[in-house]
Amino acid sequence: xxxxxxxxxxxxxxxxxxxxxxxxxxxxxxxxxxxxxxxxxxxxxxxxxxxxxxxxxxxxxxxxxxxxxxxxxxxxxxxxxxxxxxxxxxxxxxxxxxxxxxxxxxxxxxxxxxxxxxxxxxxxxxxxxxxxxxxxxxxxxxxxxxxxxxxxxxxxxxxxxxxxxxxxxxxxxxxxxxxxxxxxxxxxxxxxxxxxxxxxxxxxxxxxxxxxxxxxxxxxxxxxxxxxxxxxxxxxxxxxxxxxxxxxxxxxxxxxxxxxxxxxxxxxxxxxxxxxxxxxxxxxxxxxxxxxxxxxxxxxxxxxxxxxxxxxxxxxxxxxxxxxxxxxxxxxxxxxxxxxxxxxxxxxxx
Amino acid sequence: xxxxxxxxxxxxxxxxxxxxxxxxxxxxxxxxxxxxxxxxxxxxxxxxxxxxxxxxxxxxxxxxxxxxxxxxxxxxxxxxxxxxxxxxxxxxxxxxxxxxxxxxxxxxxxxxxxxxxxxxxxxxxxxxxxxxxxxxxxxxxxxxxxxxxxxxxxxxxxxxxxxxxxxxxxxxxxxxxxxxxxxxxxxxxxxxxxxxxxxxxxxxxxxxxxxxxxxxxxxxxxxxxxxxxxxxxxxxxxxxxxxxxxxxxxxxxxxxxxxxxxxxxxxxxxxxxxxxxxxxxxxxxxxxxxxxxxxxxxxxxxxxxxxxxxxxxxxxxxxxxxxxxxxxxxxxxxxxxxxxxxxxxxxxxxxxxxxxxxxxxxxxxxxxxxxxxxxxxxxxxxxxxxxxxxxxxxxxxxxxxxxxxxxxxxxxxxxxxxxxxxxxxxxxxxxxxxxxxxxxxxxxxxxxxxxxxxxxxxxxxxxxxxxxxxxxxxxxxxxxxxxxxxxxxxxxxxxxxxxxxxxxxxxxxxxxxxxxxxxxxxxxxxxxxxxxxxxxxxxxxxxxxxxxxxxxxxxxxxxxxxxxxx
Numbered sequence: 001x002x003x004x005x006x007x008x009x010x011x012x013x014x015x016x017x018x019x020x021x022x023x024x025x026x027x028x029x030x031x032x033x034x035x036x037x038x039x040x041x042x043x044x045x046x047x048x049x050x051x052x053x054x055x056x057x058x059x060x061x062x063x064x065x066x067x068x069x070x071x072x073x074x075x076x077x078x079x080x081x082x083x084x085x086x087x088x089x090x091x092x093x094x095x096x097x098x099x100x101x102x103x104x105x106x107x108x109x110x111x112x113x114x115x116x117x118x119x120x121x122x123x124x125x126x127x128x129x130x131x132x133x134x135x136x137x138x139x140x141x142x143x144x145x146x147x148x149x150x151x152x153x154x155x156x157x158x159x160x161x162x163x164x165x166x167x168x169x170x171x172x173x174x175x176x177x178x179x180x181x182x183x184x185x186x187x188x189x190x191x192x193x194x195x196x197x198x199x200x201x202x203x204x205x206x207x208x209x210x211x212x213x214x215x216x217x218x219x220x221x222x223x224x225x226x227x228x229x230x231x232x233x234x235x236x237x238x239x240x241x242x243x244x245x246x247x248x249x250x251x252x253x254x255x256x257x258x259x260x261x262x263x264x265x266x267x268x269x270x271x272x273x274x275x276x277x278x279x280x281x282x283x284x285x286x287x288x289x290x291x292x293x294x295x296x297x298x299x300x301x302x303x304x305x306x307x308x309x310x311x312x313x314x315x316x317x318x319x320x321x322x323x324x325x326x327x328x329x330x331x332x333x334x335x336x337x338x339x340x341x342x343x344x345x346x347x348x349x350x
Numbered sequence: 351x352x353x354x355x356x357x358x359x360x361x362x363x364x365x366x367x368x369x370x371x372x373x374x375x376x377x378x379x380x381x382x383x384x385x386x387x388x389x390x391x392x393x394x395x396x397x398x399x400x401x402x403x404x405x406x407x408x409x410x411x412x413x414x415x416x417x418x419x420x421x422x423x424x425x426x427x428x429x430x431x432x433x434x435x436x437x438x439x440x441x442x443x444x445x446x447x448x449x450x451x452x453x454x455x456x457x458x459x460x461x462x463x464x465x466x467x468x469x470x471x472x473x474x475x476x477x478x479x480x481x482x483x484x485x486x487x488x489x490x491x492x493x494x495x496x497x498x499x500x501x502x503x504x505x506x507x508x509x510x511x512x513x514x515x516x517x518x519x520x521x522x523x524x525x526x527x528x529x530x531x532x533x534x535x536x537x538x539x540x541x542x543x544x545x546x547x548x549x550x551x552x553x554x555x556x557x558x559x560x561x562x563x564x565x566x567x568x569x570x571x572x573x574x575x576x577x578x579x580x581x582x583x584x585x586x587x588x589x590x591x592x593x594x595x596x597x598x599x600x601x602x603x604x605x606x607x608x609x610x611x612x613x614x615x616x617x618x619x620x621x622x623x624x625x626x627x628x629x630x631x632x633x634x635x636x637x638x639x640x641x642x643x644x645x646x647x648x649x650x651x652x653x654x655x656x657x658x659x660x661x662x663x664x665x666x667x668x669x670x671x672x673x674x675x676x677x678x679x680x681x682x683x684x685x686x687x688x689x690x691x692x693x694x695x696x697x698x699x700x701x702x703x704x705x706x707x708x709x710x711x712x713x714x715x716x717x718x719x720x721x722x723x724x725x726x727x728x729x730x731x732x733x734x735x736x737x738x739x740x741x742x743x744x745x746x747x748x749x750x751x752x753x754x755x756x757x758x759x760x761x762x763x764x765x766x767x768x769x770x771x772x773x774x775x776x777x778x779x780x781x782x783x784x785x786x787x788x789x790x791x792x793x794x795x796x797x798x799x800x801x802x803x804x805x806x807x808x809x810x811x812x813x814x815x816x817x818x819x820x821x822x823x824x825x826x827x828x829x830x831x832x833x834x835x836x837x838x839x840x841x842x843x844x845x846x847x848x849x850x851x852x853x854x855x856x857x858x859x860x861x862x863x864x865x866x867x868x869x870x871x872x873x874x875x876x877x878x879x880x881x882x883x884x885x886x887x888x889x890x891x892x893x894x895x896x897x898x899x900x901x902x903x904x905x906x907x908x909x910x911x912x913x914x915x916x
Contacts, residue, residue, distance in 0.1 A: 022756070241750040244710055245811070249764035249818065250737040263754035347754060347798040 026344040033340025039333035043152060050149050059142035059299065064126040067316050068133030070140075078127075132318035134307065143299050144322040150300035152330065154214055155281035161219030162280075163273045166226025167262075173227070174234025175257050184227075192224050204292040211294060214287055218280050226272045233265040267342040274338035278331045301327050357530055357562045358385040358408065359425040365403050368415045377403045377416075379586040385530065390556060390563040392577035392594075394570060394609070396833040397804070400586040401566050405532050407432070408564075409449060410439040445475040448523040452535040454515035458507040464518045465491070465503025468525055475526045490521040494551060512696070513544035517551065524555055531556070532564045537572065541695040541860055542904040549576055549906075568833050570609050571863075571906035574598055582606050604629040612838035614867035616890060616905065619643065622845065623838040623867070644885040645871045649685035652854050653707070653740070653822055656681055658716035660702050676702040678878040680716070684822065687848065689855040691869030691886065693862055693901065699878040700858045704824045707856070708742055709733060720822075738768045741815035745827035747807035751799040757810055758795040761785070764817050784813040788843060805836030812843065824856045829864060841868055862905050866890055874898050 027033050049055045069076050099105040131141040173184040191199075199221050207213040237243060238261070246260045262269075285302030287293035294300050301323040308320035365378040378400040385391050395401045406412050408424055408431060424431040426446070431439065443449075451457045459467060468490055469483035478486065484503070491499035494517040507515055516536060523531055533552060537545040553576055556563050565576060573580055574594065581591040582605065590603040601607045608629035621641045660677040677699045684690045694700045705711045707718055709725060718725045725736055744750035751760060761781035762774070771777040778795075785794055788809040799807055808828060815823055825844065829837040845868065847853055859865050865872060865886075872889045874881040874897065882895045893899045 241744045241746060242752040244705075245742070245744060245750045245814075246752070247710055248708055248737070248742050249814065250734055250767050251763070252767075255767075260752055260755075264752070345754075347800065 022347070023341070023344040027340060030340045030344065032336060033344065036333040036337035036340065039329065040337055043148060043330050043333075046145055047148050047152050050145050056142040056145040059138060059146040060297075062125070062137040063139055064129040064133035064137040066133070066135055066137050067311070067314075068126060068129045068137055070132035070318055071128045071130050074128045131322055132316070134319055135311070140304075140319050140322045143304060143319070144301070144326050147299045147301045147304055147323065148326060148330075150211065150294055150298055151281050151284060151302065151327070154211065154218070154284045154300070155277045158215045158218035158222065158280045158283075159273055159276035161215065162222035162276055163226055163269060165219065166223035166272070167230050167269055169223070170227040170230025171234050171257050171262070174231040175238055175253070175261070177235070177238075181231075184231075188224060188227060196221060200287065200292065204287075209292070209295060211298075214284060214293060217287070217292075218283055222276055222280065222283075226269070226276070229268050229272060230265060233268050234261060237261045237264055263345065266345050270338045270342045270345070274335040277334055281327060281331065355387050356384040357387045357426070358564075359423075360384070360404070360408070361423040361425065363404060363407060363422045363424065364419050365400070365407055365412065366417050366419075367413075368417065377586050378407070381583070381586070381588050383581050383588065383591055385562050385564055386579070387529075387562055388556075388560050389578040390553075390565055390576055391579045391581060392565045392567060392573040393581050393583060394567060394573055395583035396568055396835060398585070399583040401583050402534055404583070405449075405534055405564060405566055408532065409443055409447060410434070410436070411443075441475075444471055444528075445526045446528055447530045447532065448526065448528040449532040449534060450516070450519050450523050450536045452538050454512060454519045454539070455507065457519055458515060460507050463504050463506055464510070468503075468518070468522050471522050471525045486525070487521075490525055491518070493524075493555075494518070494521045495547070496521075511544075512540055513547065516540060516544075516548055520548075520551065520555070524559060524561070527559055528561060530562045530564065532566070534566045535568070536565075538567070538569075542862065542906075543695060543900065545572070545906070546904040552576065569613075569906065570834070571613060575906055582609065609834060612835050614838075614841070614863045616863055616866055619867055622842050625838050625842065626835045643870045643887065645685045645688050649688065651683045652686040652721065653684040653856075654682070654717075654719040655703075655707065656717040656719065658703065658706060658718065659714045660699075660706050660711060661714045675878050677706065677713075680875075680878075680880055682873055682880070682883060684854050684856060685870070686821075686854055687852040688870040689848065689857050689868055691865035691872040692856060692858040692875060693860065693865050693872060694875035695860060695901075697877070698875040700875050701826055702878075703875070704742060704826045704856060704858055707824060708737075708740055710742075734768075738764070738770075738818035739820050740822045740824065741818060741820040742824040742826060743808070743811050743815060743828040746831055747804050747811055748799075748831075750811055751807060753799055755799075756795070757785070757797055757799070760799075760810060760814055761795075761817055764814060768818055770817065770819070780817065781813075784816050787816070788813045789839075803836075805832050805840060808832065808840050809843065812840075812847070816847070819851075820853070822854045822856065824858070826858045827860070828857075830859060830861060837864070844868065862901060874901065 027037070046055070050057075065078065067078060069078055125137060129137075129139045129141070131139070131144075134140060134143065169184055173181040200217050203217045203220060204213065207216060234257075243256055243260055246256050251260065281301065284293055284300060285305055288300060288302040288306060293302060304319055304323035308317075308323065311317075311319055359382075361382050363378055363381045364376065367375045367377055369375055381400070381404055383391070393401045393404065403412070403416075407416075407418060410431065412418075418432055422432060426442070431442070434442070458464065465484060465487040468487040469478075469480065472478045472483040472486055473480065476483075487503050488499045491502055496502050496514055496517055502510075502514075507518070510518065520536075531552075536552070537548050540548065549572065552563060552565075555561065563576075565573070567573060577594050579591065580594050580597040582589045582597070582603065584605050589605045590597065590601065597606060598610070601610060605626065608624065608626040611624045611629070612626065614623060619641050621639055658677055658680040659675070662674045662676055663671045664674060666672045680699075680703055682690065692700045692703065702711060706713045707725075713726050716726065720736055720740065723736070725733065725740075728736065755763070758778070758781060761784060762777045765771050765777045765780065771780055781795060782792055785792060790806060790809055790813070794802070794806075794810070799810065802810065811828075823844075828844075829840050832840060841864065844855065848855060855868070857865060857868050869886045871883065872886050873883045874889070874895070876897050881897050882889065882893070884894065889898060890902065893902055
């Protein structure tokens with residue numbers, strides 16, 4: 001048949017741009033989308049830098065006085081720092097001599113000599129820190145940067161996994177219908193009938209405490225809503241003629257599910273993904289608060305917010321502000337980015 | 351006729367749609383026409399001609415982004431509807447001017463019984479009491495010819511057929527005895543037999559209620575049966591207007607001539623159908639020879655269905671099942687290089703036959719022999735080799751192309767699946783050749799389906815099938831959704847491809863004129879069974895069955911000199 005086709009001059013060859021290339025080009029034209037992309041990228045870069053130890057390596061050092069003021073309000077009174085100072089050097093009374101009844105008395109001198117050999121340099125604690133300090137005098141800004149590492153990592157990874165589980169199960173239930181759908185619906189119903197917190201507690205009891213555990217817990221409990229939406233979307237699209245047309249040209253089940261229908265359901269999935277990133281960052285806060293979250297030697301926006309509760313009473317607002325603002329900016333930028341991404345992926349919107 | 355009064359006068363109507371800050375689109379460019387009292391005016395044009403926009407501006411139902419300059423006027427009596435307040439328009443709509451839309455299913459509210467919906471109109475505009483309105487609803491239903499109106503007032507829209515729903519819409523429209531009824535393609539979504547009934551109903555009601563009717567359609571055949579005056583629109587401008595007799599017997603504008611000629615006729619079968627371009631470039635239709643059609647006993651058979659059955663099971667109650675036989679004992683043969691037309695009303699099982707042949711549905715029983723091999727007994731793996739040789743073109747070109755794929759993706763995907771072409775470069779080359787073959791520019795390769803018109807999309811769907819070099823092509827209502835002129839182009843394309851590659855077609859349609867034009871042999875189906883199979887000319891000259899005769903009688907005849915006399 002090709003022999004009888006009119007042999008045109010070969011068209012100017014260029015690789016046909018795929019769905020994603022075109023989506024990227026459309027995203028480039030979306031100013032809001034690009035700004036949001038830049039913000040999210042900055043956050044990710046910051047997170048990676050802190051992971052690599054380039055920034056905020058010594059977030060755990062007690063650099064300032066307790067509740068050090070932010071540098072821009074250096075003049076404000078800091079009662080808490082003075083209290084601590086008073087405590088340390090408060091008792092000037094001569095201690096009672098107990099050397100005759102103290103069995104360790106002969107060794108004090110030796111110990112003191114030994115201690116003197118170890119150089120202890122008392123760091124001069126700063127009165128102010130760039131964005132203030134927490135109770136232990138740690139830099140809040142560095143804490144927030146370090147905390148992003150845990151929060152973003154947990155939020156993004158858990159949301160990605162939850163979306164993956166929800167999408168695959170939803171696609172299977174919606175596409176195959178029948179027995180597969182019955183089984184998955186049954187599983188979904190059982191799963192959602194268990195109270196959420198109880199389920200998390202059960203998972204937490206089984207796994208050891210740590211970052212990976214939180215991600216697993218959130219992913220394993222968070223897929224249900226996405227599953228339902230994706231399933232509905234697949235049921236709707238399965239009956240469409242373009243899917244029948246794909247079957248007619250011999251496209252396999254897998255190809256129909258993920259090459260043909262998935263891009264058409266991608267808007268639902270993307271919006272769900274962004275909502276889950278947000279809610280998982282918050283869920284990490286709750287888990288940390290319940291003592292099931294990150295270990296005590298780590299910092300996350302969640303633990304910062306938990307600490308901030310008590311600080312707010314004594315008027316120390318900067319820790320709350322640092323954690324809250326970092327979270328708010330990221331979450332807003334991220335959900336606006338997914339909106340832009342959804343528009344970019346829809347060829348009908350220009 | 352000389353003392354005729356005008357109910358509505360449209361003067362220099364211009365409608366511009368603002369698309370974004372910089373671009374706007376003028377849909378209607380200075381249209382003037384009159385609607386006389388007690389007359390039917392037909393507004394004819396293809397999609398995009400601005401006919402619906404014109405009608406919607408009469409009702410003040412244009413979308414927000416439409417602007418109409420102050421010089422345009424729509425005079426209803428002495429009142430300019432374009433300057434009327436929203437409250438005044440609200441009062442006029444439904445009472446003095448009412449409208450019937452194309453899709454009855456989407457125009458009726460699915461959660462209310464039809465009687466209540468008719469009653470609502472009466473209570474709102476006529477101030478009737480609920481009781482009086484309910485009684486009047488029954489009368490109206492009986493007037494539009496719905497059997498058992500006493501019972502049917504309590505029916506929900508989904509319990510009625512498409513034709514009955516359209517009757518309910520008409521009942522609502524005439525409930526307040528309007529002076530003008532606007533019918534926006536009221537029969538396009540309906541079968542021919544139902545279309546005929548609805549047309550007769552509108553004509554009868556117009557007579558009885560002394561209404562004027564503005565009938566919007568793309569089908570000149572319908573116009574000839576119903577209209578007194580015809581207004582032909584193209585690209586937002588009126589090309590010609592006049593009495594129906596003049597338009598049909600002495601069309602002046604080439605566009606009108608083209609519209610009249612490009613619809614397949616029952617009495618002639620040219621080698622190619624005339625298309626609009628033939629007329630617009632001057633001259634007239636090229637005078638083609640008649641194309642001989644028909645199947646002989648000696649023709650080689652490529653596809654044969656034997657005792658094909660398809661039963662669907664509907665769930666009923668908790669455990670019950672109800673069997674619905676969609677296809678019953680269907681036997682036919684498709685000759686190589688010929689076209690088998692398959693006609694029937696909606697629900698007759700013709701689409702199911704098409705899908706079953708391709709194994710897009712599993713048949714309940716029967717055999718489909720393709721070159722002697724039973725396709726229905728093949729495993730999925732064995733079927734793959736045959737899949738590419740039988741292809742299908744669906745009805746709705748808007749739904750059958752994946753909106754997220756570029757045309758390039760759409761065309762190269764089947765080649766990838768079936769291993770046609772050595773590498774991507776060769777496949778892309780072939781895709782470009784096929785685009786040229788179906789008459790689309792090269793740039794189409796990078797575009798998305800929504801950037802094309804209906805006819806162009808159908809060409810893309812045809813090109814997709816051609817990538818697999820099929821032997822049999824099933825066209826499932828493939829031209830039904832297209833405008834008459836575009837339909838002629840696509841039919842010509844299909845015919846050219848058959849002449850060139852020797853394809854065999856199964857052409858499924860409810861439009862008997864189209865089927866008659868394209869088919870060698872015609873198979874008539876009714877309620878899942880084959881009523882009659884015969885050569886195309888024979889079936890039209892001597893229909894053997896009552897049902898076939900009924901179908902043939904429903905075809906719009908277009909202009910008929912006897913009507914003028916009547």
